[in-house]
Amino acid sequence: MEEILQVENLTKTFRLSRKQRKLEGGAAVKTAVDNLSFTAYKGEIFGLLGPNGAGKTTTLRILATLIKPDAGDAFIEGKSVVRDEYAVRSRIGFLTSELKLEDFFTPDYLFDFFCELYSVPTETAAKRKAEMFARFGIDKFAQVKVANLSTGMRQKVSLVISLVNDPDFIIFDEPTNGLDVLTAKTVTDFISELKARGKTIILSTHIFSLIEKLCDRVGVIIDGKLAALGTLEEIKSGKSLEDSFFGIYAAFKGGEEQ
Amino acid sequence: MKTVLTIIKKEFTRFFKDTRLWLTAIVLPGLLIFALYSAMGSIIQSVQEREQNYTPTAVVVNLPDSFAPVFSQMFELKEGDAEDGKQSVKEGELDIVMVFPRDFDALISSYSPASGQPAPNVEIYYNSSEEKSLTAFGSAQSILTAFEDAAANMFDINRPSEDVAYDFASAQDTSRMILSMIVPMVLLMLLFSGCMAVAPESIAGEKERGTIATLLVTPVKRGYVAVGKIAALSVIALLSGLSSCLGMVFSLPKLVGEASGLTISILTAGDYAALFGVVLSTVLVLVAIIAIISAYSKSVKEAGGLVVPVMLLTMLCGVFSMFVTSKNIGLFFIPLFNSALLISAIISGAVSWAYFLVTVCVNLAFAAILVFVLTKMFGSERIMFNR
Numbered sequence: 001m002e003e004i005l006q007v008e009n010l011t012k013t014f015r016l017s018r019k020q021r022k023l024e025g026g027a028a029v030k031t032a033v034d035n036l037s038f039t040a041y042k043g044e045i046f047g048l049l050g051p052n053g054a055g056k057t058t059t060l061r062i063l064a065t066l067i068k069p070d071a072g073d074a075f076i077e078g079k080s081v082v083r084d085e086y087a088v089r090s091r092i093g094f095l096t097s098e099l100k101l102e103d104f105f106t107p108d109y110l111f112d113f114f115c116e117l118y119s120v121p122t123e124t125a126a127k128r129k130a131e132m133f134a135r136f137g138i139d140k141f142a143q144v145k146v147a148n149l150s151t152g153m154r155q156k157v158s159l160v161i162s163l164v165n166d167p168d169f170i171i172f173d174e175p176t177n178g179l180d181v182l183t184a185k186t187v188t189d190f191i192s193e194l195k196a197r198g199k200t201i202i203l204s205t206h207i208f209s210l211i212e213k214l215c216d217r218v219g220v221i222i223d224g225k226l227a228a229l230g231t232l233e234e235i236k237s238g239k240s241l242e243d244s245f246f247g248i249y250a251a252f253k254g255g256e257e258q
Numbered sequence: 259m260k261t262v263l264t265i266i267k268k269e270f271t272r273f274f275k276d277t278r279l280w281l282t283a284i285v286l287p288g289l290l291i292f293a294l295y296s297a298m299g300s301i302i303q304s305v306q307e308r309e310q311n312y313t314p315t316a317v318v319v320n321l322p323d324s325f326a327p328v329f330s331q332m333f334e335l336k337e338g339d340a341e342d343g344k345q346s347v348k349e350g351e352l353d354i355v356m357v358f359p360r361d362f363d364a365l366i367s368s369y370s371p372a373s374g375q376p377a378p379n380v381e382i383y384y385n386s387s388e389e390k391s392l393t394a395f396g397s398a399q400s401i402l403t404a405f406e407d408a409a410a411n412m413f414d415i416n417r418p419s420e421d422v423a424y425d426f427a428s429a430q431d432t433s434r435m436i437l438s439m440i441v442p443m444v445l446l447m448l449l450f451s452g453c454m455a456v457a458p459e460s461i462a463g464e465k466e467r468g469t470i471a472t473l474l475v476t477p478v479k480r481g482y483v484a485v486g487k488i489a490a491l492s493v494i495a496l497l498s499g500l501s502s503c504l505g506m507v508f509s510l511p512k513l514v515g516e517a518s519g520l521t522i523s524i525l526t527a528g529d530y531a532a533l534f535g536v537v538l539s540t541v542l543v544l545v546a547i548i549a550i551i552s553a554y555s556k557s558v559k560e561a562g563g564l565v566v567p568v569m570l571l572t573m574l575c576g577v578f579s580m581f582v583t584s585k586n587i588g589l590f591f592i593p594l595f596n597s598a599l600l601i602s603a604i605i606s607g608a609v610s611w612a613y614f615l616v617t618v619c620v621n622l623a624f625a626a627i628l629v630f631v632l633t634k635m636f637g638s639e640r641i642m643f644n645r
Contacts, residue, residue, distance in 0.1 A: 066471060066643065067643060086477050087477075089475060098468060099475065100472060102469045103467070117477070118476060118477060
């Protein structure tokens with residue numbers, strides 16, 4: 001199997017404000033990602049599972065080159081997220097609730113705008129826009145300002161815009177958060193479709209059913225560290241994913257205390 | 259009552275727990291007023307000292323013995339006749355010309371108001387559009403008026419006459435002088451308002467709404483994002499500034515009165531080009547400063563608060579330009595203040611290309627440094643994401 005992502009000893013700490021220090025027992029820094037290493041293979045969906053504050057989003061933000069690690073590196077299609085950030089950005093798609101679209105503009109305008117930023121040829125952009133807008137039912141709302149769209153439609157527009165460059169490597173951070181069941185299904189179906197088209201996907205979530213439905217392999221992150229890594233079946237080890245996760249969590253915390 | 263107190267407590271907690279908020283709302287105004295008044299005081303003091311140290315020049319025709327001691331102490335008396343002196347006053351080489359009637363002392367001692375004859379008249383020629391000439395005129399007039407009062411109105415000073423103009427300044431010169439004091443501050447504030455209307459929304463607003471991250475995750479270099487924003491904001495702010503300028507230019511004749519002879523044609527095409535150059539470079543500086551503050555701020559509201567000192571500083575530059583008449587080129591190396599001085603010089607018709615070039619180059623260089631700082635800020639995850 002071809003390795004498309006190599007994460008090597010990734011570490012990220014954040015300096016805490018005075019108020020945050022009180023919550024963290026006086027520590028001046030918090031380690032969000034602690035010496036994390038894993039690999040993702042071409043064409044698979046790799047799930048990052050963990051509780052809130054475990055370091056999933058920080059890891060994905062490093063992979064998307066929004067922030068830099070303090071130590072370690074990650075390579076996407078051989079390009080370093082530290083040294084070749086612009087090359088990485090042109091190769092990936094990144095969808096997170098953190099990234100918002102400007103309310104003032106229409107989906108049509110935004111799609112064209114981001115295509116220009118990604119240097120997508122005009123004809124390709126037009127064809128891709130027509131396909132994607134039709135696929136998600138955005139075409140009817142193409143000229144409606146984002147401000148006037150429903151939450152579900154906004155998420156669909158965000159999803160489409162995150163893929164304007166038709167990347168082979170896609171990062172989804174909690175892609176179904178806050179969505180109604182119908183929109184959530186549309187998104188999960190599309191992620192499966194992307195996999196079928198040979199795309200590699202890194203997916204972060206705390207929803208067990210999403211992991212079970214979509215992922216080939218799973219990394220469990222707790223307190224910034226990789227607590228478990230394996231195929232979905234290996235992680236589950238004959239139990240439900242939920243039971244396995246709590247077992248891993250208890251073992252990790254118990255081991256830490258000892 | 260208890261619930262009211264609970265609400266008050268919550269509001270106070272919200273306010274005083276936010277260090278930035280109480281700093282900008284309580285501490286900063288006092289500090290700024292202190293700095294503003296201290297600076298104004300020292301400038302006024304330096305102007306007064308300059309005036310005290312300056313000895314006005316005068317040509318006095320038929321200087322009477324009674325005035326010789328006081329005028330020779332007050333003025334640097336120059337040799338010359340009345341006509342040459344008047345020409346020198348018009349050209350700004352001499353401050354005033356005083357013309358006494360021959361045998362002034364004998365005339366006033368023999369003059370009787372009851373005779374029905376006009377009293378002996380002392381003529382003082384000056385140029386009110388020149389600050390030094392106007393000050394010298396005031397000094398001479400006050401001495402003569404005091405003497406006239408003591409001598410029981412035995413003579414006149416600048417008796418009104420249709421044939422004689424004592425003030426060589428034209429109505430247009432006077433208007434230009436007044437405008438050169440008012441316009442720099444008004445124009446700077448208008449430009450500032452134009453920049454303020456767009457820059458915080460475009461940068462702090464995007465941070466606040468989370469749309470800047472969407473832009474920064476694209477393969478576009480962050481420096482290009484910063485430069486693109488500055489360029490677009492500058493054009494918009496410039497258009498806003500030009501709109502204000504046009505409104506001001508066309509309304510000024512109405513403001514100072516049509517009789518002043520002030521029309522938009524008092525400035526030449528070259529003056530307007532110079533004005534455009536200085537406005538453009540000033541807009542770049544202002545946009546870059548406000549953009550940096552906006553990039554540092556978490557929200558448009560915070561940017562609005564943090565930008566207040568810059569607004570006062572800009573206003574201060576306009577105010578100080580009213581007092582500073584120095585042609586020291588060193589002053590033109592101070593961004594924004596140089597703009598105020600240059601606008602004043604353009605309007606008063608005393609602009610020099612050296613001052614223009616220094617001002618525009620300094621402003622452009624300063625704006626370039628600020629844009630560089632902004633690009634670094636766009637690259638800082640702490641500033642763009644983690645604050």
